[in-house]
Structures are given as structure tokens and as C-alpha cells.
Amino acid sequence: MTNPKTVVHIFHDDPDSLRTGTRAAQRIHEVAHERGVDIEVFCFGPAQRQLTGTDDETTAVFNAQIDALIADGVRVGACVNSAQADGAEDALLARGLLLSVARDEFVRFTLESATVIAF
DSSP: OOOOEEEEEEOOOSHHHHHHHHHHHHHHHHHHTTTTOEEEEEEOTHHHHGGGOOSSHHHHHHHHHHHHHHHTTOEEEEEHHHHHHTTOHHHHHHHTOEEEOHHHHHHHHHHTTOEEEEO
16 A cells, blocks of 8 residues: 655745755654655646746745755656746756646646645
8 A cells, every 4th residue: 555645736936936946845744654644746837837937036945955855855847848848848958857748747646645735
């Protein structure tokens, strides 16, 4: 039997969603193992475009938190089709993001009975 899973889906690119979504994922990760829960993050839509942004402090904090999650072993994914359309596929892969078709990921979350929290 697999562990229950929490997925933090970061979609919006407003400062509160970017900062709170990644911070919530970090806080969940702190206790997930001891409670037998898996955690992952999936970025899509406007938030995914911020993965290659450097425009402001919010974007810098968001990217630093994403990199910290990856460094801590949290699966962080994004949409491969969006990455290709934005010319960001190589940059995201180099950072350790896992790229896949968003449609397939959303179906996987359902099949895994994951709890999805959206920001």
C-alpha cells in the first residue's frame, strides 16, 4: 500500500499564491515523513511562467523556495507543453523539475486519491 499524498498545486502568480504555496509545501514536508504522507508540488499556468522569472522579489523568493524543495527531495513538477511553448524546458529540467503533461498529472492525482491543495 502506498502512503497517502498531498499535492500542492501552484497555479496563480500573485505574490500571496507564489509565496504561500511554496511555504505551505515546505511546512507539510517538515512533518510528512513522520506522519506517513508523501508530498509533491505541481506548478502550472501563470505560476509556471514564474519559474524562469527574475523580475521581482516575490519571484526570487518563489524560485528559491522551489529550489529548496527540490534539494530536500520533494517531487516538483510542471507542464512539459507549457515549458516547451515558453522555451523553458531545458532550464526547468536543469533545475530538477519533472516535466509531464498536466492532464496526465491531474488524472494521476485522482487515481492516487491525493489531496490537492491549490494556490
